[in-house]
Amino acid sequence: MTAPMDAPESSQHAEPEAVIAGAKNAAGRSLRQIAWQRFRKDKVGMAGGIVVILLILVAIFAPLLTAWFGYPPNQFNQQLVDPLTGGVLLDPENPALGLDPWGGISPDHLLGVEPVNGRDLFSRIVYGARTSLLVATVATVVCVVIGTVLGVVAGYFGGWIDTVISRAMDIFLAFPLLLFAIALVGVIPDGAFGLTGNGLRIGVLIFIIGFFNWPYIGRIVRGQTLTLKEREFVEAARSLGAGSAHIVFKEILPNLVTPILVYSTLLIPTNILFEAALSFLGVGINPPTATWGGMLENALRFYTTSPHFVIIPGLAIFVTVLAFNLFGDGLRDAFDPRSSD
């Protein structure tokens, strides 16, 4: 990446407001370094970030983790379960002792087992992290790509193009999203676009979430582009004869990287919740693949005998979403030129 023509020293990603607000580069620190120093002091944001990294590692190494600690996520352990109520037995050797209120949490099954089938919850939670993070992250990438392209086009070219794109964003934000998603999943057949089964389901989920959530990024990018294109370094480039392509790709886009990264971090938790909601409604990924929302859908039938089956997948969603929110908030504050050093 070449530096913008007039960029001072190494600050090619410098937030324009940072200059206005007087965040000085005198000590030779780039905005990244300033932000990192601020972020390091933000204990809550750091904690969120650490949990996020742990979750990503858990998702990546899911097969290893379940091999070490647990049982395969789809292995039935029906001997642990009361065949009548479906609840988890206190002692499988002695069914007369009744049900375990803790759902069979033991060194063997770290988070207990599922009612009815007795599948190991630890493995299913770990594999659920995979599904959840995969769908949410790729959907966020889709949002970012569509949002950035349309946001930059709207903000840079203005006029009727801006009007059309801005109205389109309003329309997208006014859609009853969840109903739309349900409808779309309903009309797409089991094999389409060269994909089948869960591959298709994951593709459809990513498409729906990504395609309907892009205006959040789009608005931010459009706003930033509007201010950026009036800045002196863009004017300078233009007066030196640079074309639109050069200005957009070399002058404006590099300065958008930071806000886009920050808001993507905040969009991921929204997308995680959306994926979980769709799985909860039974229009997400097909069983037996583990999803946190799908587990809660099942829990709806067993909350009387197995409250742990509500708590564990619910907490998994809560912790993940909270961690991303804290991390994103922390990043935003760290990069915000208005916050003090």
Next chain:
Amino acid sequence: MLTYILRRLGAGLLLLAVVTMVTFGIFYVVPKWAGRTTEQLATMYVGRAPTPEAIQATIDRLGLDKPVIVQFGEFVRGIFFGAEYQFGRDTIECSAPCFGYSFQTYQEVFPEIVSRLPVTFSLALGAGIIWLVGGIAVGVISAVWKGSLFDRIAMAIALAGVSLPIFFTGLLVLAFPVHAWGWFQTPRYVPLTQDPLGWAAGMFLPWLTLAFLHAAMYARQTRAGMLEVLGEDYIRTARAKGLSEHKVVLKHALRPTLTPIVTIFGLDLGLVLGGAVLTEQVFSLNGIGRYAVNAITQSDLPVILGVTLFGAFFIVLCNLIVDLIYPLIDPRVRVH
């Protein structure tokens, strides 16, 4: 002022038209992209006995082999003038606002939706009032007592609140206060006209559950807005001229804070009116959201199409109402 109203009204109608078109497209164009033939599409509408004759009859009846634009025209005409379906020897009349006809249950979609509206309305309006009042009150108190114990606890709860999915909080409520501790009855819908107390008692937990999520967002938003406004010069002026803190906060600071909140409230209420899908599903309330979810398991497409359009209609309607009352809250809009 009149031009403002007309412009907003026009924009609302345009939005509705676009949403209808897109919704229709999802049902008739996307399946084709996904490689579904007209016969397969018709099979989804046939209902219980998909014989080749029944499928052909459905294609003829719904005009599935006609160009999409013609089908869309007929669908729109059905909404305004009603439609007729040839069903064997019988003719089925689907009267004026015809949002389609379910071939699974042999019911018109529109009356089915209307019969479920009281449930969704009760849920949405009750929860809406709780979250609006609760969220703003907590936000204002937190902003005024910034850094206090109340502020810190409230904001921690609010942060947790925005990270909790409603189907989790709803299930927790069902598993513990309702089932394990027996503090409440299982939530259910009793018509308001039949038994007002039973209505409120039955909806209490769904209201709280739905309101909690939104209240958390509103509290955060109100607090942030309030803090920004309280730093403005005119607030200092108001204090300097000796106004009581009460008046400064409630009259001068609250009003500009509320304007963006009203906009969001319109959007949120519209969304919830169009089907609080998740809340209705958790608490087994037979509102229009649950109607749509149940329809999907039976591939009852006309129902989903109808509910989606209804949902979009409420969003547009609520946005329009917000646009119309906006000049009353924010005098600057009146000038334009």
